[in-house]
Amino acid sequence: MRAFGAFAFVIAAMVALEIIAPGKAIYHSGWYNTLIVALVVILGMLVRSTIAGRSKFGRWGVACIASGMAIAGFAAVASGLLGPENHVVIGAPDSHVPAADFGGTLAFPSLRRDGTIQGDVSLLRGSQATQIGDWRYVGASILSLHPRSVVMIDAGPASGGSLTITQPAGSTAFLSPVLLMKKTQTLPGADLPFDTFALPAVHRIVRVVYFSAADVASERALGRAAFASMSGPAVLFALEDETGKDLPGGFRLAASGQPVLVGGLRLRGTVLQFPSVEIVAAPSFAAIVIAGLLALLGCGLLVRAMREEPASA
């Protein structure tokens, strides 16, 4: 009985680890899954010797625990070997991003200029909306939110007013003043996130490079004069014409939220935090619930059997 209990406990612990600390590469490794399978096989082999001489409740208790652990182990191996690799879904505010893994879409909330986020990230499947919260176990995946820096753009002519901002074809949202900064540009000494937007009304393309507060501090430490008065995050605007040619005098560094005039335009880039969704494979939620219930039932039956067995022995 002790060996059976020990093997069952190890299987439960290995499966639980995939739920408590999801997304580790180890869960997709061959040896980890082979180990789970081996433990389940050994547990199965121990069933016959464990139930020998036990009462009816004892035999059923052992069978329930073994079945539960087999189901949990199978779910963990299926997730580890067949589940998708970890991936991050980045969506613009108010956008709906297809989430094929779930047969639905991820709906992202609104982002105000002051940085407040209105609403939650939700998984929409048909008419059903599931709020993700900080994290949520859905089917055979765990979804969790991770804030990332985005840049909200205000643009207009130097004389006042505002201009429509569009983003390049294939971006997450064509009509969005929020740049998601998914690309990386290598500048001397640093790889920095950047993004691009267009101002079709004035035939301009603007490249925006993001400097985090740490990047600004390191530039300041290097003695770069443009960063001397800055302490928080900053953005660099670089203007191009519609052919992609740099405009003379079209470069300007600005602190987050500070409007600047450049190339006849008034530009402001405000660095804000907006959630992305990390999706990692996990053992099927339904299978884990069934396995857990079977294990609980099995433990209950064993306790009852242990109460009865000394009397019947």
Add this chain to the structure above:
Amino acid sequence: MNRRTLWIVAAVVLAVALLVLLPLFRPGTVREAGPGGLVGQAAPVFALHDDRGNAVSLSAYRGKVVVLNLWASWCPPCRAEMPDLQRLQTAFASRGLVVIGVNQGESPQRAADFAKALQIGFPIWIDDQQQYGRVFAALGLPTTVIIGRDGIVRRGFDGALTIDQMRAAVTPFLGGA
């Protein structure tokens, strides 16, 4: 455990195995890209202002068939489409159709001047944050979305429509009302 019990256990294990494996092999549902992606879902409602500064919202148009046209003054196809949208509004207003032009990202003054120059009589809203453009996954401008009387998105179109295409698109949702 007898043979019957073993069969029951085997059936349960098989059922659970299917439960675990099926989601992993489910083909991904491909959602239509662009403005048609929200068809069948409730139209998102944002608090906006019109070109005169009045607070406006889609929720005030329940019971109407709404043609929501996303546009900007710098967009030549938007300019070309506007007179046809006005004709559509005039032709079907009595049957409960409302055309709303939602300017994407420009100033109220610029939008108002544009509408005045083209003698547009339907409401012009200012979506300075381009929220409708994002939520309808606009691929470009103009983008047109038809919302039923129940507030559900019925159709979505990328690019300019002719008056015949507009008529054909809205007629099924107007009914005999």
